[in-house]
Amino acid sequence: MSxxxxxxxxxxxRAAPEPEGDGLQRLRLPRALTVVRRLRCRSSIDGSQRxxxxxxxxxxxxxxxxxxxxxxxxxxxxxxxxxxAYQRLRRAVLMVSVLTVVGTPFLAARFADRTWxxxxxxxxxGAARLLDVELVDPLMSAGVWLARGARPGLxxxxxxxxxxxVVLGRFFCGWLCPYLPLLAVSNAxxxxxxxxxxPTLDLRLPxxxxxxxxxxxxxxxxxxxxxxxxxxxxxxxxARSAYRLAFGLGLGGGAAxxxxxxxxxxxxxxxxxxxxxxxxxxxxxxxxxxxxxxVRREAGACTDCTVCDVVCNLGQRPxxxxxxxxxxxxxxxxASCPTxxxxxxxxxxxx
Amino acid sequence: xxxxGVLALAAGALSGLLGRRPRAAASELRPPGALxxxxxxxxxxxxxxxxxxxxxxAIRFPGGVGLDAGHPFxxxxxxxxxLCxxxxEACPTxxxxxxxxxxxxxxxxxxxxxxxxxxxxCLPWSGxxxxxxxxxxxxxxxxxxxxxxxxxxxxxxPEGCVGCGLCEEACPEEARAIRIVPGGARTGGxx
Numbered sequence: 047m048s049x050x051x052x053x054x055x056x057x058x059x060r061a062a063p064e065p066e067g068d069g070l071q072r073l074r075l076p077r078a079l080t081v082v083r084r085l086r087c088r089s090s091i092d093g094s095q096r097x098x099x100x101x102x103x104x105x106x107x108x109x110x111x112x113x114x115x116x117x118x119x120x121x122x123x124x125x126x127x128x129x130x131a132y133q134r135l136r137r138a139v140l141m142v143s144v145l146t147v148v149g150t151p152f153l154a155a156r157f158a159d160r161t162w163x164x165x166x167x168x169x170x171x172g173a174a175r176l177l178d179v180e181l182v183d184p185l186m187s188a189g190v191w192l193a194r195g196a197r198p199g200l201x202x203x204x205x206x207x208x209x210x211x212v213v214l215g216r217f218f219c220g221w222l223c224p225y226l227p228l229l230a231v232s233n234a235x236x237x238x239x240x241x242x243x244x245p246t247l248d249l250r251l252p253x254x255x256x257x258x259x260x261x262x263x264x265x266x267x268x269x270x271x272x273x274x275x276x277x278x279x280x281x282x283x284x285a286r287s288a289y290r291l292a293f294g295l296g297l298g299g300g301a302a303x304x305x306x307x308x309x310x311x312x313x314x315x316x317x318x319x320x321x322x323x324x325x326x327x328x329x330x331x332x333x334x335x336x337x338x339x340x341v342r343r344e345a346g347a348c349t350d351c352t353v354c355d356v357v358c359n360l361g362q363r364p365x366x367x368x369x370x371x372x373x374x375x376x377x378x379x380x381a382s383c384p385t386x387x388x389x390x391x392x393x394x395x396x397x
Numbered sequence: 398x399x400x401x402g403v404l405a406l407a408a409g410a411l412s413g414l415l416g417r418r419p420r421a422a423a424s425e426l427r428p429p430g431a432l433x434x435x436x437x438x439x440x441x442x443x444x445x446x447x448x449x450x451x452x453x454x455a456i457r458f459p460g461g462v463g464l465d466a467g468h469p470f471x472x473x474x475x476x477x478x479x480l481c482x483x484x485x486e487a488c489p490t491x492x493x494x495x496x497x498x499x500x501x502x503x504x505x506x507x508x509x510x511x512x513x514x515x516x517x518x519c520l521p522w523s524g525x526x527x528x529x530x531x532x533x534x535x536x537x538x539x540x541x542x543x544x545x546x547x548x549x550x551x552x553x554x555p556e557g558c559v560g561c562g563l564c565e566e567a568c569p570e571e572a573r574a575i576r577i578v579p580g581g582a583r584t585g586g587x588x
Binding site: 150151154168169172173175180182186189190193194197199200203270271272273275276277282285286289290293295296298299300302303 | 435436438439440441442443444445446448449450454457458459460461462463464465466467487489490491
């Protein structure tokens, strides 16, 4: 149990575990064992199959320094422990977003004379007007800005999401993106295919590829004079496909692109589009790179079980503190951690 | 932060600012208030809001995967534009310049397309009888269509026509002589 924590391998690379973390750790470990077995992680609790490089990512003494910093920054130190409430909130917000994207078109088609809340709501996630307040996806706003010059109205429409992204990081992808249910289905299909013995590739495209895609989309938008994001960005494609369906126009080309993205995620690379190709994700990563909301690991309580690394769709590695701007703040690693070693925390300054 | 990503973004933005495409010729009927061809495609993000609020469902989207897949067009053969200007009010990006639904403003600013008359099918022009339906439904009246001669045959003035397609819809089923085609000077401008 605690043999790994005090073993000779861990001792040399990491500061000695803090005494107060010990009681918590012992209490929770049996549950950790069951979770690890269920998820078939590669590492074992005794550390015999640990991947040695993972531990090099943890600087010695980091935990103590982080605790000191948290002690200094009391008002900011809001740790969301026990990520289940966080997950419930996230799923509720996501459900509202998905229902908006799929439901608004059908409501609008059903009540064509606009007897339903007329003027209350036009459009869906991506370009909505809610009670006369315009909300436009920052990626779309940036595209129009590049192709036609600065437009104060559009900047204002993108501002609410922009501010949220700057504070919360790439949260849009984990909290609002209507593609997420499709991604969940994709992951389920991957799992089912694996059960049936049908192999699926998990190509790890480099994460920076999405910045190239973003550059290509924005550059192409300006050069070609066509909003390319409207043709490749899954939330926009989903919204338009839903409208097409509701208005009896058939599924159209956007759904074909969407299907290609889904098939890529399902057969070639798990969440590969979100991780390394999505221009929106890239833009939110750039804007939210300095976000103070971060996944924080309590090294003393961590058993290196890799559960968090396994649940992450976007290839983040919370277990070895390797998280970058690609983290979508979905908090699934926090909720899945069997020892409660992970938490989402607000930090006044960067680590 | 990823340096390569930032560089790529900067390079893309720079290339975009340097290489502007010349204005394209009108190829589609755009909703009322649409910016000139080229500018419209730059500004439209394909959000579908114009089609959502269109009371006659005349605003459609193309079905393919081409570059134009995200841009609305007017299917005036199937449904007319009633010039309610709800689409210009709904547009979030200004691709459809806002035009108030005031008759004078609509008559002077909306230029969806121009009418083309096939005189061989038109009832008065082909000597099959008096019809006058197109002139009767025209929202701008004699500025766009005049009735001439003993048969009261329609004579269109493209420069005064808003291109709403009401005449195209009113034209009797056996004739279907009027068609609104892209063209004419749009005055949406850079709002």
